[in-house]
Amino acid sequence: xxxxxxxxxxxxxxxxxxxxxxxxxxxxxxxxxxxxxxxxxxxxxxxxxxxxxxxxxxxxxxxxxxxxxxxxxxxxxxxxxxxxxxxxxxxxxxxxxxxxxxxxxxxxxxxxxxxxxxxxxxxxxxxxxxxxxxxxxxxxxxxxxxxxxxxxxxxxxxxxxxxxxxxxxxxxxxxxxxxxxxxxxxxxxxxxxxxxxxxxxxxxxxxxxxxxxxxxxx
Amino acid sequence: xxxxxxxxxxxxxxxxxxxxxxxxxxxxxxxxxxxxxxxxxxxxxxxxxxxxxxxxxxxxxxxxxxxxxxxxxxxxxxxxxxxxxxxxxxxxxxxxxxxxxxxxxxxxxxxxxxxxxxxxxxxxxxxxxxxxxxxxxxxxxxxxxxxxxxxxxxxxxxxxxxxxxxxxxxxxxxxxxxxxxxxxxxxxxxxxxxxxxxxxxxxxxxxxxxxxxxxxxxxxxxxxxxxxxxxxxxxxxxxxxxxxxxxxxxxxxxxxxxxxxxxxxxxxxxxxxxxx
Numbered sequence: 001x002x003x004x005x006x007x008x009x010x011x012x013x014x015x016x017x018x019x020x021x022x023x024x025x026x027x028x029x030x031x032x033x034x035x036x037x038x039x040x041x042x043x044x045x046x047x048x049x050x051x052x053x054x055x056x057x058x059x060x061x062x063x064x065x066x067x068x069x070x071x072x073x074x075x076x077x078x079x080x081x082x083x084x085x086x087x088x089x090x091x092x093x094x095x096x097x098x099x100x101x102x103x104x105x106x107x108x109x110x111x112x113x114x115x116x117x118x119x120x121x122x123x124x125x126x127x128x129x130x131x132x133x134x135x136x137x138x139x140x141x142x143x144x145x146x147x148x149x150x151x152x153x154x155x156x157x158x159x160x161x162x163x164x165x166x167x168x169x170x171x172x173x174x175x176x177x178x179x180x181x182x183x184x185x186x187x188x189x190x191x192x193x194x195x196x197x198x199x200x201x202x203x204x205x206x207x208x209x210x211x212x213x214x215x216x217x218x
Numbered sequence: 219x220x221x222x223x224x225x226x227x228x229x230x231x232x233x234x235x236x237x238x239x240x241x242x243x244x245x246x247x248x249x250x251x252x253x254x255x256x257x258x259x260x261x262x263x264x265x266x267x268x269x270x271x272x273x274x275x276x277x278x279x280x281x282x283x284x285x286x287x288x289x290x291x292x293x294x295x296x297x298x299x300x301x302x303x304x305x306x307x308x309x310x311x312x313x314x315x316x317x318x319x320x321x322x323x324x325x326x327x328x329x330x331x332x333x334x335x336x337x338x339x340x341x342x343x344x345x346x347x348x349x350x351x352x353x354x355x356x357x358x359x360x361x362x363x364x365x366x367x368x369x370x371x372x373x374x375x376x377x378x379x380x381x382x383x384x385x386x387x388x389x390x391x392x393x394x395x396x397x398x399x400x401x402x403x404x405x406x407x408x409x410x411x412x413x414x415x416x417x418x419x420x421x422x423x424x425x426x427x428x429x430x431x432x433x434x435x436x437x438x439x440x441x442x443x444x445x446x447x448x449x450x451x452x453x454x455x456x457x458x459x460x461x462x463x464x465x466x467x468x469x470x471x472x473x474x475x476x477x478x479x480x481x482x483x484x485x486x487x488x489x490x491x492x493x494x
Contacts, residue, residue, distance in 0.1 A: 014389060076408050086410030088394075166401070168371075168394040178395055180310050181375025 004185060008192050011179045018172040019196055021089070025161045025171060026200075029096035030154050036097060037104025044109055055105070062102035068163050071095040075167040092164035092171075096157060103153050111146035112138060144215050151208035155201045162197070172196055263301040264322040264456075266291055267315045270306035271398040274423050274480050275327045278306060286419075286480040290344060291325040291448065293472050297463035309375060309398075313338075316451050323456060324449040327417065329377050331444075339452055342461045343445030343493045344473075346486060348437070349381050352403065352421045353413040355432040362438040369394060371402035371411035378415040381441055399424075407431065417444075419481070445493055465494075 008015075043055035062070065075091035083090070115138050123133035165173035176189035268283060270276045276285035283304045295302045304325075307315060312328075315321040316338060327347070330340045353359045359368070362385055370386070372379040374395035382393045394411055396402040399420050405411045414421070418435075425433045448464075450457050467473045468487050477485040 076404055080408040080410075084409055086405055086408045088410075166397055168396060168405070170391075174395070177310075177374055177397075178389060181379065181395065186310055186314055 004183070004188055007179060007183050007185065008188055011175060011189070014170075014175040014178070015172060015192065015196065018170060018175040019200075021169065022158065022161050022171040022196075022200065025089070025092050025096060025164065025169070026154070026158045028093045029100050029157045029161065032093070032097035033100030033104050033153075033157070034150075036101035038108055040101055040105035041108030041112075044105060045112065059102045059105055062099050063106075067095065067099050067160050068166070070099055071163055071167060074098075086167075088164065088167045088169035091167055092161065092169040096161060096164075099160075100153060100157050103156075104150065107146050107149045107153065108142075110149075111142040114145055115141050147208065147212050147215065151205065151212075154208075155204055158200050158204065159197060162193075263303055264295060265320070266295075266302045266304045267307045267312050267321040267324045268304060268326040269309040269312060271309075271400065272327055272417075272420060275417075275419055276306075276325070286345075286476065287325045287327060287446075289476045289479070290473070291323075293467050293476060294344075294448075294460055294463045297467055297472075298459045312449070316449055319451045322450070322454070323460070326449075327419075327446050328449050329444040330447040334449075337452060339450040339454055339457050340447035341450070341457050342464055343447055343490050344464055345446040346489050347417045347419065347444050347446060349378050349415055349441040349444075350418045350421045351413050351415055351436040351438065352406070352425065353434055353436060354406070355434050357412065357434070359413055359436065361436065362440045365413060365415075368392065368412035369410065371396060371405040371414045373397070373399045373402055373416060376416065377444055378417065382415055385440075443489075445490070 040055050040058055044052050044059065046052045046055075071092065074095040075086055075088065078094065079091045080086055119137055119141070120133055123137040124130070128136070161171060162173040164171055165177055168174060172193050176193040179189040180186050268276045268287065270278045270283045270285070272285070274285055276283060276287045278284070283306050288304055291304070292302055305321070307321075309326070312321075312324045312326055316324050327345070328334070328340075329347070330343060334340070351359065351362065351365070359365060362381075365382070365385060369392050370382050371394045372382055374397065376399075379393065379395060383390070386392055394402070394405060396405065399414070399416050402411070402414045402416070403424060406414050418437075421435050425431075425435050448457075448460060450460075468490065473487065474485055477483075
């Protein structure tokens with residue numbers, strides 16, 4: 001098997017552009033997903049079952065269907081409905097954010113519920129109201145516990161953004177597939193893509209480790 | 219602390235890469251060995267791989283791979299004295315399977331060209347095809363030239379893509395490359411592309427099956443004719459036997475019968491013969 005570095009060199013400018021788009025898609029997915037996820041997670045915690053129902057439904061749907069299907073549905077169904085035409089990058093951002101939000105909502109809920117009930121009772125008996133107790137006692141502790149699973153979710157998000165290749169968002173895998181399509185070679189594009197994803201995820205876990213350590217000592 | 223952590227991680231990556239390459243080569247050797255012994259025992263069943271997402275050439279009907287190509291390859295193999303087992307593996311894997319000699323041949327509307335001939339062996343041409351443009355009715359696209367400046371959806375790795383690469387420039391941002399033609403056509407219907415360029419059979423079949431969508435098929439003389447061939451691993455001794463078999467079914471009317479069954483028209487056998 002001859003490994004052709006020349007075709008990787010030829011596609012380097014495209015792969016660089018693809019990597020930037022992958023990073024962009026992931027950052028957008030993480031930011032929008034986290035904000036949405038926080039809201040949905042809190043919504044699910046509401047005591048009123050009827051009020052919590054739509055949030056439960058949301059999580060059930062987005063956790064219960066494959067991201068691949070969601071991307072196609074958003075691309076061919078949702079985006080054209082609003083814009084009149086398809087837009088792969090917008091569709092990828094929407095699908096990734098909505099999907100991540102469902103998982104992040106569960107992470108927030110689990111984080112908040114993992115704090116011992118006694119903490120809330122203690123805070124309340126000190127004269128804090130429900131909001132103050134949440135804001136100053138529960139959330140700061142819960143946040144620290146949420147970092148590892150959140151980091152996990154962010155790494156998953158980077159990797160799953162590769163599914164956007166199917167709707168022709170020109171990210172890493174799209175160019176990898178274009179390369180494979182042109183030369184009928186599979187090792188060169190896909191091993192290169194694997195290496196780029198590894199570099200991205202390793203960098204992110206490095207950053208997350210640092211953040212975790214800082215919060216532990218601080 | 220941090221620095222020490224990087225070293226094992228890096229070495230892990232290398233081991234992983236080595237493992238992958240080792241896996242790739244050793245498994246192909248093993249299975250090609252197996253295939254050889256199998257052949258000796260009973261020279262009967264050949265493994266044929268295809269990408270069954272190209273109606274009516276090859277597609278899946280309730281889980282079964284069917285189509286013109288499938289009927290054709292079965293007829294040729296029968297003529298040559300073989301049985302065939304057709305596996306749907308997808309487009310890219312076809313070339314991996316054939317390169318690794320895990321499959322004996324591939325039939326998947328594969329255009330014969332010089333680039334591919336460097337890595338694989340082909341049979342004589344068995345099918346003539348041209349690229350055509352599919353576009354919504356009333357669109358201002360009348361020829362290939364009109365596609366410039368518009369978004370065009372194609373299937374990745376097909377000659378439709380090659381035709382667009384030639385027209386607009388390689389990897390031009392207006393060329394959207396999809397996994398298969400269905401997605402490309404869907405993109406056009408959703409307004410993301412002005413036209414789809416693909417092989418005539420696919421385009422015509424789609425327009426025929428979806429009369430309510432109001433589509434036009436445009437022919438352009440600038441697109442050259444292409445010829446499909448059966449794909450074999452380099453150095454295989456099957457092509458010789460298959461070429462003979464292809465010629466005899468071209469002559470005895472079996473080919474015409476299959477062609478009529480799928481396309482309802484008479485094939486142009488003389489053009490195919492000229493190409494040999």
